[in-house]
Amino acid sequence: MNIRRTAIIAAALASAFPAVAQEAGPTVKIDTGVLRGQSADQVESWKGIPFAAAPIGPLRWRAPQPATKWTGVRDASQYSSDCMQKPFPSDAAPLGTTPAEDCLYANVWKPAGAKGKLPVLVWIYGGGFVNGGASPPTYAGANMAKKGIMFVSFNYRVGRFGTFALPQLTAVNADGGRLGNYGIMDQVAALQWVKRNIAAFGGDPANVTVAGESAGGISVHALVTSPEAKDLFNRGVVMSGGDARAFTGNTLQDVEKIGGNFARSKGIDPAAPDALKRLRALSAEEVTDGLSMAGMGGRAGAPPTNSGPFVDGKVVVDVRKAYDENRFARMPMMIGATSADIGGKSGFMIAGGREASALLADKGVPVWGYRFSYVAESVKQPGAQHATDIPYFFDNTRIKYGAETTARDEATGEAMSTYLATFVKAGDPNGGGQPQWPRYTRANDTIADFAANGKTVVARDPWGKEIEQASQKMAAAKASGHYTTLTTPVGQLLDNTQARAVLEKHVPTFLKSPQIDMARGVTLYALQSYLPDQFTDVALAAIDRDLATVPVSK
Numbered sequence: 001m002n003i004r005r006t007a008i009i010a011a012a013l014a015s016a017f018p019a020v021a022q023e024a025g026p027t028v029k030i031d032t033g034v035l036r037g038q039s040a041d042q043v044e045s046w047k048g049i050p051f052a053a054a055p056i057g058p059l060r061w062r063a064p065q066p067a068t069k070w071t072g073v074r075d076a077s078q079y080s081s082d083c084m085q086k087p088f089p090s091d092a093a094p095l096g097t098t099p100a101e102d103c104l105y106a107n108v109w110k111p112a113g114a115k116g117k118l119p120v121l122v123w124i125y126g127g128g129f130v131n132g133g134a135s136p137p138t139y140a141g142a143n144m145a146k147k148g149i150m151f152v153s154f155n156y157r158v159g160r161f162g163t164f165a166l167p168q169l170t171a172v173n174a175d176g177g178r179l180g181n182y183g184i185m186d187q188v189a190a191l192q193w194v195k196r197n198i199a200a201f202g203g204d205p206a207n208v209t210v211a212g213e214s215a216g217g218i219s220v221h222a223l224v225t226s227p228e229a230k231d232l233f234n235r236g237v238v239m240s241g242g243d244a245r246a247f248t249g250n251t252l253q254d255v256e257k258i259g260g261n262f263a264r265s266k267g268i269d270p271a272a273p274d275a276l277k278r279l280r281a282l283s284a285e286e287v288t289d290g291l292s293m294a295g296m297g298g299r300a301g302a303p304p305t306n307s308g309p310f311v312d313g314k315v316v317v318d319v320r321k322a323y324d325e326n327r328f329a330r331m332p333m334m335i336g337a338t339s340a341d342i343g344g345k346s347g348f349m350i351a352g353g354r355e356a357s358a359l360l361a362d363k364g365v366p367v368w369g370y371r372f373s374y375v376a377e378s379v380k381q382p383g384a385q386h387a388t389d390i391p392y393f394f395d396n397t398r399i400k401y402g403a404e405t406t407a408r409d410e411a412t413g414e415a416m417s418t419y420l421a422t423f424v425k426a427g428d429p430n431g432g433g434q435p436q437w438p439r440y441t442r443a444n445d446t447i448a449d450f451a452a453n454g455k456t457v458v459a460r461d462p463w464g465k466e467i468e469q470a471s472q473k474m475a476a477a478k479a480s481g482h483y484t485t486l487t488t489p490v491g492q493l494l495d496n497t498q499a500r501a502v503l504e505k506h507v508p509t510f511l512k513s514p515q516i517d518m519a520r521g522v523t524l525y526a527l528q529s530y531l532p533d534q535f536t537d538v539a540l541a542a543i544d545r546d547l548a549t550v551p552v553s554k
Contacts, residue, residue: 025077026112030197032069035076039112043142046201047107048080051154051193052186054102060280060287061164061182063175064104064189080105082133083155083162084284086292092387093125096135101161101284106154106190107134108201109141117204118150121424122194122233124187126214126240126387128293129308130159143395147421150203152194156186159291160262161284163307165255168276180255181315184226187219188315191232209235209424213390217241221356224329225322228315231329235427237420238335239393240342240386243352244319244359250310262305265289295517323359332427333360334420335440336370336447340383343526345463346470346486349386354467358442368429369440369447371461374412374454378404382452383529392416392450408454415456419448483547485540490527491520496553502546507534 025036026044037046052064059065081100110118123139125132134153141151156162162183170179178185195205210233212220217238223229224236250258260270266286268278279287291306311318322328335357341349350371357369372389375381378401391400395417398405415434422432429437429448435456437448445464449457461467477484483492483499493499494516503511507524510516510531519527524543528535 034073037076045109046076049106051106052104063178079135088131088293093136103155109145109151119207119425120150120203123153124212124216126216129215138391154190157183166259188228208233211237213239218246236333240337240349242348244356255307261303332366334368338384339373340529351467367440371449377406485524498550
């Protein structure tokens with residue numbers, strides 16, 4: 001039985017038997033019915049709450065529709081399925097469920113017995129917009145709830161379920177111009193659900209912080225600038241979310257062509273009158289077609305069959321242009337990255353995050369910049385890799401590292417989660433008994449570094465000058481018109497015969513790696529922090545000299 005058929009049967013059963021009687025557990029009434037959750041260790045929780053209808057059958061590639069109401073009391077003690085995807089084998093936060101297309105569910109944690117309106121933290125996971133979910137144990141909100149806030153997580157569609165376009169979908173225009181960016185639409189729908197329902201749990205709909213990491217951090221920038229998300233939240237936390245330039249590539253027409261490529265890969269003529277019907281009849285596995293972060297660049301030599309979110313002008317706007325033109329929701333923000341993040345010091349995450357911080361601070365937005373340099377003592381390698389800050393911000397270090405968790409690990413998590421909880425409560429991370437953390441400005445360039453020794457070091461960014469020099473070098477590389485190790489994705493080099501020969505000359509071991517397809521979307525310079533022995537400064541300089549002689553493919 002394929003996953004799509006299973007999901008349809010499960011949805012039908014849920015409609016027929018929406019309520020599961022339980023003897024204990026906190027109940028709450030929301031706009032679609034009554035939920036019964038769980039209470040444990042001074043925390044109440046509700047999981048698997050539908051915030052939109054199941055996006056299956058005719059609702060595949062539609063904007064999220066209203067969730068169906070139920071009668072009786074619905075069991076909300078377990079996570080529902082994460083959204084359909086091929087799980088990423090080396091994911092820093094492995095999924096806790098089996099993915100399915102029926103996946104638009106939210107989860108809520110709160111301190112047991114809390115009185116009054118609680119400030120709300122809403123979490124958006126990363127995963128390159130092709131992977132990720134709300135169920136990983138390190139994303140659980142119980143420990144943050146113990147700090148006096150309400151924690152909400154939710155699923156949004158990823159991969160071809162989350163971003164897809166076809167001329168037939170555009171012609172039908174079933175959702176009033178909301179086309180293609182279905183995953184971002186899910187995020188907006190989840191925030192609308194929070195606005196309508198969080199008060200029923202004891203949360204304050206007028207005090208909502210949205211935090212996201214990687215693709216989730218990019219999403220925070222998208223939501224801050226999206227007209228669709230106006231007035232839905234009050235603060236933002238961007239973790240490894242780049243330079244606020246993520247959605248300036250493909251157009252709707254480009255994504256329609258990519259959708260056509262995918263249709264042809266399944267033997268479907270995208271121009272045929274029944275193309276959309278046949279595409280919706282594909283199983284969830286067929287639509288996924290092996291797509292994950294391990295192969296986002298597609299198959300060598302084949303036309304692209306998947307796209308990330310794109311500027312549509314309605315749901316997703318040109319983020320940088322919106323910031324430049326002051327068309328965004330002004331709110332306090334925390335922005336930062338890890339010390340060995342993707343792309344290195346001059347890359348999209350570290351230098352990019354610093355650039356985004358300066359851009360917003362210049363406009364009078366309260367911004368607090370950070371860097372996460374701490375490495376769990378059990379890891380025994382230098383440099384905090386991408387996404388390793390999440391368990392610390394959520395005070396989930398013991399969940400992540402288990403019996404190998406040390407007192408210093410937990411102390412670092414306590415410090416970081418206290419800053420975050422204080423920010424959620426008041427729009428300023430200060431006041432929780434931690435070192436004073438001043439607002440970032442371009443002039444002071446001051447960040448909080450959660451340092452390798454477990455201390456919080458608040459000081460002028462020691463990498464500032466180096467990042468600026470590297471950024472200038474990056475600009476020069478882009479202006480050169482050549483393939484370069486700084487600017488050209490590995491996939492482009494592999495697909496050009498002469499450029500590939502340069503790599504075979506200088507880094508033959510790299511070309512033999514079975515994981516090489518995972519690197520197609522990043523640059524050789526970005527790989528230096530992961531493979532320092534292969535991509536030394538000398539090796540990169542030699543590669544650049546030879547690449548300068550290679551004609552760029554048009």
